[in-house]
Amino acid sequence: MTPCQCNPFLDARSTPEACLAAPLLQSLFTMTQPKRALITGITGQDGSYLSELLLQQGYEVHGIIRRTSTFNTDRIDHLYEDPHNEGVRLFLHYGDLCDGSTLRRILDKVQPQEIYNLGAQSHVRVSFDEPEYTVDAVGVGTLRLLEALRETQQRTGQEIRYYQAGSSEMFGKVMEVPQKETTPFYPRSPYACAKVFAHWQTINYRESYGLFACNGILFNHESPRRGETFVTRKITRALARIVAGTQKTLYLGNLDSKRDWGYAKDYVRAMWLMLQQDEPDDYVIATNTTYTIRQFLDVAFGYVNLDWQNYVEFDPRYLRPAEVDLLIGDSTKAQTRLNWKPSVTFEELVKIMVDADMRAIGLTPPGEGEALMHREAATVRQDSSVTVDVAN
Ligand code: NAP
Numbered sequence: 397m398t399p400c401q402c403n404p405f406l407d408a409r410s411t412p413e414a415c416l417a418a419p420l421l422q423s424l425f426t427m428t429q430p431k432r433a434l435i436t437g438i439t440g441q442d443g444s445y446l447s448e449l450l451l452q453q454g455y456e457v458h459g460i461i462r463r464t465s466t467f468n469t470d471r472i473d474h475l476y477e478d479p480h481n482e483g484v485r486l487f488l489h490y491g492d493l494c495d496g497s498t499l500r501r502i503l504d505k506v507q508p509q510e511i512y513n514l515g516a517q518s519h520v521r522v523s524f525d526e527p528e529y530t531v532d533a534v535g536v537g538t539l540r541l542l543e544a545l546r547e548t549q550q551r552t553g554q555e556i557r558y559y560q561a562g563s564s565e566m567f568g569k570v571m572e573v574p575q576k577e578t579t580p581f582y583p584r585s586p587y588a589c590a591k592v593f594a595h596w597q598t599i600n601y602r603e604s605y606g607l608f609a610c611n612g613i614l615f616n617h618e619s620p621r622r623g624e625t626f627v628t629r630k631i632t633r634a635l636a637r638i639v640a641g642t643q644k645t646l647y648l649g650n651l652d653s654k655r656d657w658g659y660a661k662d663y664v665r666a667m668w669l670m671l672q673q674d675e676p677d678d679y680v681i682a683t684n685t686t687y688t689i690r691q692f693l694d695v696a697f698g699y700v701n702l703d704w705q706n707y708v709e710f711d712p713r714y715l716r717p718a719e720v721d722l723l724i725g726d727s728t729k730a731q732t733r734l735n736w737k738p739s740v741t742f743e744e745l746v747k748i749m750v751d752a753d754m755r756a757i758g759l760t761p762p763g764e765g766e767a768l769m770h771r772e773a774a775t776v777r778q779d780s781s782v783t784v785d786v787a788n
């Protein structure tokens with residue numbers, strides 16, 4: 397009998413029947429292995445929530461972090477466990493979207509089944525100050541990652557699904573209200589232009605090479621982990637200090653722009669859902685509601701019985717050379733096809749953030765937001781652990 401040479405799951409004594417069953421055995425083996433995901437931007441707001449979600453789903457999670465002179469892993473430190481322990485499922489690798497050879501090396505080593513490209517210089521105002529860097533990381537960085545993915549997939553023959561973190565900023569000076577997948581883009585900042593480039597590269601790689609690549613067009617999403625210089629967190633953080641008596645004035649820019657604000661934890665679920673579908677596609681993720689910055693201030697300060705007009709002052713340095721005045725999404729496609737919907741309302745989101753910032757500086761918050769958090773909170777599995785795959 398000729399021994400089977402065609403499959404590593406069979407040994408030399410395998411029968412031809414067993415050889416025929418080999419693909420099935422192989423796929424059973426693959427099914428019992430944890431899925432491996434690679435996340436760029438794992439230290440950011442979304443990266444941290446997505447890591448929690450994937451670990452809860454049983455994934456092995458790999459994240460790319462940048463070398464910094466101070467630690468930048470605050471948002472994922474709660475997932476840390478001694479790397480010498482057994483069962484480690486979260487791994488970090490030093491890398492940068494501006495460094496293509498490192499991206500290739502990481503992909504080669506990790507061989508993920510899913511990649512979530514969340515890394516970005518994500519501050520719109522800052523992108524006017526650092527346009528070249530922003531476009532390099534956000535735009536060309538996406539292209540570098542797609543190329544590394546394409547090459548790895550070609551070499552290994554194993555599909556790698558790709559999620560691109562697109563933005564409602566791409567709609568910019570909006571051509572349609574509300575904005576949906578078919579609304580033309582009109583980007584108004586270096587950041588938004590780079591995201592449009594990344595969006596079309598993702599589609600181009602899907603159509604040219606048959607990659608399973610999806611664009612999420614996500615409207616603003618916030619949380620207690622939101623970066624401190626985005627307007628929502630800037631407000632709730634300042635409010636906590638005002639209540640504590642350690643800050644008197646909050647300086648802001650344009651209070652009239654409107655945003656469709658959702659809860660970040662809901663939004664990372666949508667990212668994951670996109671990669672679990674039979675076909676790759678692009679989806680708007682939004683709450684389909686819109687509020688001005690003034691309305692955010694009303695709800696936040698009103699929640700602790702203060703009048704924001706007594707504390708907020710205008711500072712032109714927070715204006716942008718070009719503003720995006722109105723964003724409101726239509727997420728019907730995601731609601732229908734992904735069965736996704738937001739679980740937190742605007743008022744609830746504001747209360748969650750105010751409570752968290754008050755608690756963070758030792759105050760006792762009103763508590764409505766905390767009650768919601770407890771209701772919504774998904775439990776992070778205790779057994780997840782993290783290790784840095786580099787010499788520190
Ligand atoms: P974020 O909190 O600003 O996090 C950005 C992440 O990207 C951080 O981990 C950051 O690392 C990393 N990063 C920055 N430059 C990088 C580079 N050159 N190479 C590799 N990584 C780099 O952003 P987020 O709110 O989580 O958003 C996640 C993604 O969704 C971003 O691409 C953002 O543009 C997009 N997006 C966000 C929203 C929103 O409302 N949050 C809406 C639409 C789209 P460090 O920690 O070292 O800085």
Ligand code: GDD
Binds near residue numbers: 616626648651654715
């Ligand atoms: N950051 C900031 N700081 N924004 C201010 C301030 C201020 O002091 N005062 C007023 N604003 C206004 C901005 O002019 C803008 O109209 C609005 O508040 C929201 O600003 P940000 O919170 O900085 O968010 P963004 O909408 O520009 O961008 C965020 O959402 C995008 C999705 O639409 C970021 O997360 C982007 O990365 C994301 O793509």
